[in-house]
Amino acid sequence: MAEAFSAGILLFRRGKEGVEVLVGHMGGPFWARKDLGAWSVPKGGYVPGEEEARAAAGREFVEELGVPVPEGEWIALGEVEYGSGSKRKTVQVWAIEADLDPAVIEPGTFEMEWPPRSGKTAAFPEIDRVAWFGLDTAGEKLTKGQAPFVQRLAELLGG
Structure with a gap:
């Protein structure tokens, strides 16, 4: 059984x-100077039995992006397990077809000790920017553990 559980929403749109x-x-x-493998589906943790995964996905979307979940059909993309040992994680994602202007995003923040071992706490955005990418590019930019969701979406949409 996995040690941590996360749920998220992957918005998609069809264009030219x-x-x-x-x-x-x-x-x-940690992620400031990284690009490939440093992007994520808007998602976050939950405790099974205390919260349903779909409810957590919606809550985390709002917390991470600062905007409501767009209207639309929730398309299950299933679960992916990655990591090992105590760092094992199960992520469950839904896709929703909707357009969203990245300029309206108001990300949530988290606090951590920074610089390390300084005793000082600093606040950072959970997500420092959002962008729309084609499926191939998104698959490269997402963390390895989350890239399968893009492939599953492509298969569900017929290519």
């Missing part, structure tokens, strides 16, 4: 260039 998905670049000092 094909299907695009909205993903967020992870905030904080």
Whole structure:
């Protein structure tokens, strides 16, 4: 059984260039200078039995992006397990077809000790920017553990 559980929502839209998905670049000092593998589906943790995964996905979308979940059909993309040992994680994602202007995003924040071992606490955005990417590009930018969700969405949409 996995040690941690997360749930999220992957928005997608269809345009002249094909299907695009909205993903967020992870905030904080560790990710600041990284690009490939440093983007994430808007998601967050929950405790099974205390909260339903779908409810957590909606809550985390609002917390991370600062906007309501757009109206639309929730399309289950299933679960992915990644990591090992005590760092094992199960992530469950739904896709919703909707357009969202990245300029309206008001990300939530988290606090951590920074610089390390300084005793000082600093606040950082959970996601420091969001962008729409085509499926191939998104698959490269997402963390390895989350990239399968883009492939599943492509398969569900017929390509």
